[in-house]
Amino acid sequence: MAAGALALLGLFAFPMWSIWLEAPQYPKGSELGIFIHINTIEGSRPNDLDNINNLNHYIGMKRIEADAIPELKYMPIIVLVLVGLGLVVAGIGKRWLILVWLGLLIAAGALGMYDFWLWEYDYGHNLDPRAAIKIEGMSYQPPLFGSAQLLNFTAHSYPAIGFGFIVLGSVLAAAAWWLGRIPTKRVEHQRILP
Amino acid sequence: MKRERIWMQFVLSILAIFTIAACSNDGSNKGVGVATDAAQRVYVAPGEKDEFYNFVSGGFSGQLAVYGIPSGRLFRVIPVFSVDPEKGYGFTEETKPMLNTSHGFVPWDDAHHTDLSQTGGVADGKWLFINGNNTPRIARIDLTDFRTKEIIEIPNSAGNHSSPFSTENSEYVVAGTRFTVPIPNADIPISEYAEKFKGALSFVKVDKTTGRMEIAFQLIVPGFDYDLARAGKGPSHDWMFMTCYNTERASTMKEINASQNDKDFILAINWKKCEELAAQGKGTIANVEYAHNVYNDETHTATSTIKKSVRVLTSDDIKEALYYIPTPKSPHGCDVDPTGELIVGGGKLATVIPVMSYSKMLKAIASGKSDKIIDGIRVLPYKDCLAGEVQRPGLGPLHTEFDGKGFAYTSMFVSSEIVKWSLKDFKVVDRIPTYYSIGHLSIPGGNSTKPWGKYVIAYNKMTKDRYLPTGPELTQSAQLYDISGEKMKLLLDFPTIGEPHYAVAMPAALIMKQSRKMYQLMENKHPYVTRKEADTKVVRNGNDVHVYMTSIRSHLSPDNIEGIRVGDKVYWHVTNLEQDWDVPHGFAVIGNNNSELLIMPGETCTLLWEPKKAGVFPFYCTDFCSALHQEMQGYARVSNGGSAPLTWNKK
Numbered sequence: 001m002a003a004g005a006l007a008l009l010g011l012f013a014f015p016m017w018s019i020w021l022e023a024p025q026y027p028k029g030s031e032l033g034i035f036i037h038i039n040t041i042e043g044s045r046p047n048d049l050d051n052i053n054n055l056n057h058y059i060g061m062k063r064i065e066a067d068a069i070p071e072l073k074y075m076p077i078i079v080l081v082l083v084g085l086g087l088v089v090a091g092i093g094k095r096w097l098i099l100v101w102l103g104l105l106i107a108a109g110a111l112g113m114y115d116f117w118l119w120e121y122d123y124g125h126n127l128d129p130r131a132a133i134k135i136e137g138m139s140y141q142p143p144l145f146g147s148a149q150l151l152n153f154t155a156h157s158y159p160a161i162g163f164g165f166i167v168l169g170s171v172l173a174a175a176a177w178w179l180g181r182i183p184t185k186r187v188e189h190q191r192i193l194p
Numbered sequence: 195m196k197r198e199r200i201w202m203q204f205v206l207s208i209l210a211i212f213t214i215a216a217c218s219n220d221g222s223n224k225g226v227g228v229a230t231d232a233a234q235r236v237y238v239a240p241g242e243k244d245e246f247y248n249f250v251s252g253g254f255s256g257q258l259a260v261y262g263i264p265s266g267r268l269f270r271v272i273p274v275f276s277v278d279p280e281k282g283y284g285f286t287e288e289t290k291p292m293l294n295t296s297h298g299f300v301p302w303d304d305a306h307h308t309d310l311s312q313t314g315g316v317a318d319g320k321w322l323f324i325n326g327n328n329t330p331r332i333a334r335i336d337l338t339d340f341r342t343k344e345i346i347e348i349p350n351s352a353g354n355h356s357s358p359f360s361t362e363n364s365e366y367v368v369a370g371t372r373f374t375v376p377i378p379n380a381d382i383p384i385s386e387y388a389e390k391f392k393g394a395l396s397f398v399k400v401d402k403t404t405g406r407m408e409i410a411f412q413l414i415v416p417g418f419d420y421d422l423a424r425a426g427k428g429p430s431h432d433w434m435f436m437t438c439y440n441t442e443r444a445s446t447m448k449e450i451n452a453s454q455n456d457k458d459f460i461l462a463i464n465w466k467k468c469e470e471l472a473a474q475g476k477g478t479i480a481n482v483e484y485a486h487n488v489y490n491d492e493t494h495t496a497t498s499t500i501k502k503s504v505r506v507l508t509s510d511d512i513k514e515a516l517y518y519i520p521t522p523k524s525p526h527g528c529d530v531d532p533t534g535e536l537i538v539g540g541g542k543l544a545t546v547i548p549v550m551s552y553s554k555m556l557k558a559i560a561s562g563k564s565d566k567i568i569d570g571i572r573v574l575p576y577k578d579c580l581a582g583e584v585q586r587p588g589l590g591p592l593h594t595e596f597d598g599k600g601f602a603y604t605s606m607f608v609s610s611e612i613v614k615w616s617l618k619d620f621k622v623v624d625r626i627p628t629y630y631s632i633g634h635l636s637i638p639g640g641n642s643t644k645p646w647g648k649y650v651i652a653y654n655k656m657t658k659d660r661y662l663p664t665g666p667e668l669t670q671s672a673q674l675y676d677i678s679g680e681k682m683k684l685l686l687d688f689p690t691i692g693e694p695h696y697a698v699a700m701p702a703a704l705i706m707k708q709s710r711k712m713y714q715l716m717e718n719k720h721p722y723v724t725r726k727e728a729d730t731k732v733v734r735n736g737n738d739v740h741v742y743m744t745s746i747r748s749h750l751s752p753d754n755i756e757g758i759r760v761g762d763k764v765y766w767h768v769t770n771l772e773q774d775w776d777v778p779h780g781f782a783v784i785g786n787n788n789s790e791l792l793i794m795p796g797e798t799c800t801l802l803w804e805p806k807k808a809g810v811f812p813f814y815c816t817d818f819c820s821a822l823h824q825e826m827q828g829y830a831r832v833s834n835g836g837s838a839p840l841t842w843n844k845k
Contacts, residue, residue, distance in 0.1 A: 030775060047773035054747060054774075058821065132822055 001098060004172030005086020008105075010165030011038045011079050017116070018044070018160040019142050021052065023152045035160060036116075038075040040066045059140055059151075060131025061123055071115060078108055086173070098177040105170060117144050227626045229676055229683035236674065236686045238265040243706075246638050248651065248699040249308050249322055250672065255692025256303045258324055258335060263638070263649060263699055264674055266688025274333045274342045275303030275326045279789035283342075286791060287765065287800035288720075289489075291498035295329050295347050296483040304328045306355060306695040307422075311364040311400070315427045315532075315643030319704045321405045323358035323367050330354030332369055332398060334405055339710040343489045346407045349482035349504055350377045350394035350414075356436050358398070361425040362643075366410065366465060369396040370420035370436050377414060377506075378480065387445035391417040394506075395436065397465055406488070411472040411505045412480075413463065413512060416569045417443055419452070420461070422527050422593075427534035427643050430552040432466035435537050439524040453543060457520040457576065460528055460539055462555060467515040468507060477507035492719040494797050509570045517559060518568065519550055520576040527593035531602065531617060532643050536581055538594040538602060547591045547604055549620060551581035582620040587613050592633060593696075595640030597647030597677055603640075605632040605652065612652060612675065614682060626682040628673055631655040637677070638699035646701060650675045650682070653694035660687055670694055711775045713796030720798035722767035727751045732842045739764045739840070745779040745793065746771040747820040750813070753828025757840035760832060764803040766813075770795050780816025783830070790816050808834040 015035035022031040032052050033044025041064060043049035053063040066072055082105055089097040124141025133151075142148065142155040149155075229235060238244055244262025252259055256276030260269045277284030277293065284293050284301055293299055303326035310317035321343075322335040330348035335341065348354050348369045356370030374391040376382055382390055392414050399410040418438040426433040441458045444451030471477070482504050489496040509516060519537075527540030537550040558578035565573040590608030597603065601623070604613050610631050614624040634653045638646040652673040661669050669689040676683040715725055724730050724742040730751045733740045739762050744751045750768075758764055768781045772795040781791040783803050791799040805811065814827035 051774045054772075 001090035001173055001176035002087055004169045004176060005083045005090065005101075007165050007169040007172060008079055008083050008086070010168070011162045012076070014162035014165065015042075015160040016162035016166070018158055020044075020156040020158075022154045022156070025152070034064070037072075037162065038079055039072050041069065041072065042066075056140075058131065058133045060128030060134075061140060062126065064123070069119070071119070075112070082108065086169075090176075095177055095180045098173055098180070102170060102173050102177075105166070105173070109166060113144065120144065225627065225629055225684050227682060227684045229685055232683070232685045235676060236264040236266065238262065238267070244702055246646075246649075246699045247702050247705055248636070248638075248697055249310075250653070250690055250697035251305045251308050251324060251695045252691050253306065253670070253693030253695050254304050256305050256326070257691065258305065258308065258322070259691045259694075260340065261672075261688070261690075262702070263651065264685065266672070266674060266686050268691070270340060271691055272335060272340050272342065274324055274335065275300075275305055275331065275345070277301045277789075280792065282789050282791050282799060282801070285789035285801075287802060288495040288798075291496040292342060292345055292487045292489060294487055294498035295331070295485045296349070296500065297329060300329050302328075303331065305333075305692075307358060308696055308698045309358055309360045309367065309641075310698050310700060311405070312360055312642065313363055315362045315534075317639060317642060317698070317700045317704075318364075319700065319708065321364075321400075322698070323360060325354050325357035325369070327354050327372070330357075330369065330371070332358040332367060332407065334400075334407060336405070337705055338708050341489070343491070344405070344407055345485075345487045346398060346409065347484035347486070348394075348396050348398075348409070349484040350375070350379075350412060350480070350506070351396065353419075356395075356420045356423040359423045359425060359434075360400075361434070361465065362427050362431050364400045364402075366397045366399055366425075366434075367407070368423050368425070368434055368436070369398060370423055371395070372419050372421060374417035374419065378482070384445050387417065388443040391443075391445070393417055393420050393438075395420060395461075395463070396504075397468065408486075409484075409504050411468060411477065411507055413468060413516070414506050414508045415461070415516065416509070416571070418458070419448075421525070424528050424530045424537070424641065425465075426530055426552065427532065430530065430534040430537075432464055433552070434463040434465050435528050435530060436461045436463065437521065437525040437528040437539060439526075439542075453524055455523070457522050458524055459518040459573070460521045460525065460537060460550065461571075462517045462519060464515040468512050471512055471515070472505055472507060476511045477505050479503050480506045491713075492717060494713070494718065494720050494799070513570050516571045517555070518571055518573040519555060519579045520565065520573060521548055521550075522546065527591075527605075529594040529596075529602075529641065531596050532598055532645060534643075536617060538604070540591040540593055540604065542590055542592065542607070544591065545586075547584035547587045547594070547615070547620075549581045549583065550579045554581065555579045584613075584615050584620045584622065587615065587622055588625065593635055595635055595637040595650065596645055597637055597640070597650075598645035599647055603635060603637065603650050603677070605635040607631050607633065607655070612650060612682060614677075624680070624682055626675060626684065628652045628654055629660050629671075629687070630658055634694070634696040636697045636699055638701070641698070646699075648676070648678055649685075649699075650677050651697065651699070653690070653697060655693070661689065672697075711795075712773060713794060715769075715771065715773055715796040718769070718796055718798060720767070720769070722765070722800065723798045724767070724769045726771070730842075730844070732757075732840045734840050737762050741766045741842075743768045743781075744771050745769070745781065745815060745826070747777065748815075748822035748826045750781070750815065750826060750828050752842035752844070754843045755829070755840070756831040756833075756842070757838045758805060758830055758832045759836065759838075760805060760808055760834050762805065762832075764805065764830070766791070766801045766803060767798055768793055768801070769798040772796070777819055778817050779819055779826075781813065782816050783813040784811050792817060805830075805832040808832050 017036040019034045147156045246263040248261040250259045258272040273283035311321040330351040334344040336343045351371040352375045353372035355372035358367040377392045395413040419440040421437045423436040439458045440452035487498045521539040522544040523541045525539040525541045529538045558574040588606035588609040594604045632652045674686040770793040
């Protein structure tokens with residue numbers, strides 16, 4: 001269980017989501033990428049985010065800047081709280097608490113995805129009316145999951161390595177719950193923990 | 195009936211003869227030895243890349259052209275010794291110093307020979323060196339951004355032809371003079387040529403890490419015409435071999451007067467020994483004047499320094515380091531095989547190709563025998579140095595390259611062919627025509643210790659009927675031959691810029707991985723850089739107006755400027771703020787007596803404009819950068835005198 005909780009710390013090292021933008025001018029191998037971490041947003045290469053922002057001014061999209069996104073300040077705290085709670089659950093060693101923790105983790109994940117969609121909606125719809133390129137009825141919301149065509153760009157939105165740590169954390173917690181059925185294992189398990 | 199048949203047969207046979215004649219005529223223009231699968235062999239499908247870079251000297255264009263092999267496609271012309279308004283080279287304030295010389299600004303030269311920097315006798319992909327023949331210079335080109343980074347003028351020299359051939363680890367590149375002159379140059383009668391004119395052979399040291407060049411020492415030698423050179427390799431590492439003609443020391447009608455001697459020479463120079471003697475302080479420091487121009491990557495700006503002295507060693511100082519090897523007749527090319535043992539002379543007027551042996555030369559030196567002594571330099575006996583002669587090779591042998599598989603390939607100017615011969619027995623094994631009159635030839639790595647011997651490329655002096663005619667001035671051309679088999683096969687003709695002389699090729703994989711995509715804006719130390727739009731401004735300093743301008747898709751900042759006066763010197767310092775691949779911006783002003791700017795991402799370039807009339811003058815981006823490129827424009831207002839303050843629109 002403790003390992004499951006600690007696995008979430010991987011989110012501090014790896015991005016949890018990625019959006020890749022491909023276009024005739026940015027072919028495969030030279031496409032622009034955005035990595036979304038729990039505490040920041042950055043380009044796949046040093047200048048990618050600036051280049052995306054520069055291109056987005058044609059359609060009047062706001063600049064994507066980590067400082068302007070409050071979620072990036074909350075998310076690390078939420079993750080740390082989840083890690084802490086996970087460790088407490090491991091310490092207490094009550095099986096049903098593992099299920100509660102898993103529920104919290106999934107709820108946080110679902111909320112996060114909803115918030116991500118809202119964020120994408122805001123950037124994709126809330127456009128500068130003086131933008132050079134205006135197309136009736138066109139919005140530029142990237143897909144939540146999967147690929148979509150936005151003018152000359154194809155946007156691909158998929159989970160990244162960090163997301164794998166959420167999955168790993170859940171699987172480990174679920175495994176702890178499952179193995180906890182056998183009392184000897186639990187004893188062993190508790191002994192390993194300080 | 196019988197008579198009818200006879201006449202019928204007569205008519206048919208005439209028809210047959212004409213048909214055959216017509217067919218064979220058609221065939222002869224395509225060339226002999228064309229590979230049946232030539233189209234496949236040179237076809238590089240859309241989106242695929244060539245196997246080799248081919249760096250081809252631009253001859254009288256003064257530039258360097260970059261082609262792909264096997265496709266023969268031209269990718270880039272790198273400006274070196276000639277101005278290039280397209281790239282602003284020689285027009286921008288940053289690049290004008292590159293073309294400075296002791297004669298002032300020289301906007302053109304004649305670039306003949308390329309050589310790559312080497313480690314262990316193999317091209318290392320760092321730099322390319324190229325000579326300027328007319329106003330003696332050597333340039334260094336950086337192979338990460340394909341730009342000229344340094345040009346050094348060679349004093350006491352005239353006609354920098356036997357240049358810029360590199361030693362095995364690029365310790366030095368050499369610069370021998372083809373036209374001898376009085377040293378120091380002086381107002382003396384030309385009839386005193388034989389006594390007073392001397393040859394200067396310069397050894398230019400190359401810094402291992404920065405590539406920076408400096409003239410380490412000059413050898414002052416008898417006044418012959420020093421033509422081409424190659425450094426030794428392996429056992430002969432310490433030596434440089436240099437052909438010379440006009441050992442008759444004729445100053446007029448050289449065509450006849452310099453073609454009298456049956457043998458001229460290859461000069462063998464022990465540069466290592468010269469280096470030691472120079473280090474011991476041998477020779478003298480001569481007063482000279484030459485320009486040394488260096489482009490700084492951080493400031494994106496070149497500076498030119500006039501240097502005043504050079505160490506010269508006369509043949510008296512370095513007797514034991516110089517030997518003449520007799521070579522038939524008016525030799526041109528001087529090429530050393532991959533093992534470093536054989537030195538091939540290409541006697542323009544010779545009936546054989548002489549091959550000298552390095553080890554035999556050492557024995558001949560040790561034997562103490564000499565045919566004669568010229569200005570203190572021993573002339574070794576021809577036979578004692580000779581490894582062998584290639585008999586009946588063809589007419590007009592010029593240059594030789596090697597495939598690393600035991601064969602040499604010599605270009606024959608007069609008989610217009612490439613001749614393949616064996617380095618074991620010096621027997622000709624194959625020959626193939628060139629169209630027409632081949633000069634240099636090049637095998638990728640063909641001058642190195644490890645040739646990539648897959649192709650040989652011919653650089654021809656005439657094309658006549660090979661291409662669509664374009665008036666009296668026809669295209670120049672190169673031809674690609676497959677040498678992977680026993681027989682050479684013609685694969686492709688491709689046009690070249692200027693007149694191609696020597697060229698070098700190396701595997702694309704070694705260069706493309708280090709290719710620069712942009713300059714880092716944050717590392718830009720140009721004194722007039724503007725790193726963000728908020729910092730753009732216009733500053734007056736007397737009659738000088740400095741515009742700190744930025745360009746980014748799709749606008750220039752500032753784009754409305756007022757308060758410029760007739761008679762001002764306006765310096766447009768434009769910084770390209772882009773940090774994205776393949777997004778240059780251009781800049782031009784109406785009526786400017788100058789070129790455009792072409793600014794790479796992260797770079798700052800400066801264009802000088804001296805408005806002569808009052809009015810409103812548009813400027814714009816010249817490189818179609820984006821969908822709203824056409825909107826990327828602005829206005830400068832010029833007033834007649836007055837004291838209107840400078841104003842500009844701020845972001």
